[in-house]
Amino acid sequence: MRLAKRVSGIDESVTLEITSKAKKMAKEGIDVVSFAAGEPDFDTPRHIKDAAIKAINEGFTKYTPSSGMPELREAIAKKFQADNGIDYTPAQIVVSNGAKHSLNNIFQAVCDAGDEVIIPAPYWLSYPAMASMAEAKPVFVETTASNGFKVTGEDLEAKITGKTKCMVLNSPSNPTGGIYDIDDLRIIAKLAVKHNFFVISDEIYEKLIYDGRKHHSIASLGKDIYDRTITVNGVSKSYSMTGWRIGYAAGPADVMKAIGNLQSHAASNPSSISQKAALAALAQDQSFIEDMRKEYEKRRDYMVSRVSAMKNVSCFKPGGAFYLFCDVSKTGKDSIQTANALLDQAKVAVIPGGPFGAPGYIRLSFATGMEAIRKGMDRMEEYFRKNG
Numbered sequence: 001m002r003l004a005k006r007v008s009g010i011d012e013s014v015t016l017e018i019t020s021k022a023k024k025m026a027k028e029g030i031d032v033v034s035f036a037a038g039e040p041d042f043d044t045p046r047h048i049k050d051a052a053i054k055a056i057n058e059g060f061t062k063y064t065p066s067s068g069m070p071e072l073r074e075a076i077a078k079k080f081q082a083d084n085g086i087d088y089t090p091a092q093i094v095v096s097n098g099a100k101h102s103l104n105n106i107f108q109a110v111c112d113a114g115d116e117v118i119i120p121a122p123y124w125l126s127y128p129a130m131a132s133m134a135e136a137k138p139v140f141v142e143t144t145a146s147n148g149f150k151v152t153g154e155d156l157e158a159k160i161t162g163k164t165k166c167m168v169l170n171s172p173s174n175p176t177g178g179i180y181d182i183d184d185l186r187i188i189a190k191l192a193v194k195h196n197f198f199v200i201s202d203e204i205y206e207k208l209i210y211d212g213r214k215h216h217s218i219a220s221l222g223k224d225i226y227d228r229t230i231t232v233n234g235v236s237k238s239y240s241m242t243g244w245r246i247g248y249a250a251g252p253a254d255v256m257k258a259i260g261n262l263q264s265h266a267a268s269n270p271s272s273i274s275q276k277a278a279l280a281a282l283a284q285d286q287s288f289i290e291d292m293r294k295e296y297e298k299r300r301d302y303m304v305s306r307v308s309a310m311k312n313v314s315c316f317k318p319g320g321a322f323y324l325f326c327d328v329s330k331t332g333k334d335s336i337q338t339a340n341a342l343l344d345q346a347k348v349a350v351i352p353g354g355p356f357g358a359p360g361y362i363r364l365s366f367a368t369g370m371e372a373i374r375k376g377m378d379r380m381e382e383y384f385r386k387n388g
Helices: 014-027 046-057 070-084 099-110 126-133 153-159 182-195 253-266 272-283 287-308 335-346 370-387
Strands: 093-096 116-121 137-142 164-170 198-202 229-234 247-250 314-316 323-327 361-365
Touching: 014 335, 046 272, 070 093, 070 247, 070 272, 093 099, 093 253, 099 126, 099 198, 099 229, 099 247, 099 253, 116 126, 126 137, 137 153, 153 182, 164 182, 182 198, 247 253, 287 314, 287 323, 287 370, 335 361, 335 370
Parallel strands: 116 137, 116 164, 164 198, 198 229
Antiparallel strands: 093 247, 229 247, 314 323, 323 361
């Protein structure tokens, strides 16, 4: 074989594939409304960009410590304490090239061949791929809209075996927008401690929560679960910095040292300039986040009302993130057929739910302007009226 087994079954991210196709159509002059991309449509705040420009002008363009600048890791430690009630030392933090890189580092550092990784479904499509690349086996736990797309203790325990190495927890969730409340987290924490497995807690959307609800970090619930949790976050979603590629992870000292060693060989260090920008994001004015959150909540409410009125389509009202997860199973088409038809016939780009473990669903991002949202909703309503 020309290719290693670990990569031969890995496909391109459908999210990026659909987004690329929609952009190509737009470049050809076709009026496409895209609900596909998973990134904020807001610009990076000015003071963050200024920090990067200053770093360039001052010649801060060389290598940094492989796990990140000391002052950035200190700022992240302060953020964890202030926002999440978790005490991590800077030595327990590794800054990486985006939260996706942080997650991949974790899987590589803690999983051996044959280990099992529990992943609630629907899931962000990269989780199973990352587990497989670490030669671990993804084990899926089905969830439903009626339960807020959250795993129950009973369903989770039924999937735990002697090979269970870790569980992925994503709250708020991509693609569903579901949120685990503190009581939900206590159930998961109890099982993780009882069966001695890691919880990989992906909290990248923590600042985008609606209806007055509060984000809770599972690592804050006590020493036993703290010792078994690796918390992942970054600046991409909260500060509209997706292209800057700065994420970070924090956890038990021995695990994070191993991750730091791994990263030192795989990537040297995250971008020096982006680290300076991330430091400004974390340490300076935070008002941008609340302004963005309020705007997303307004868009969410509008889209939920519009989709709920469409023929044979229903949606889960998300508590966080910026996605609407819509059930299209009553149309008689699967998610990929529906996504392709919407793009070709209605000129609306959505993400099929199949690669997220939900073949009867499509994902719509409301990280786009209200004018585009109204136009896209009109087109979708007309499409489903004729084809639903």
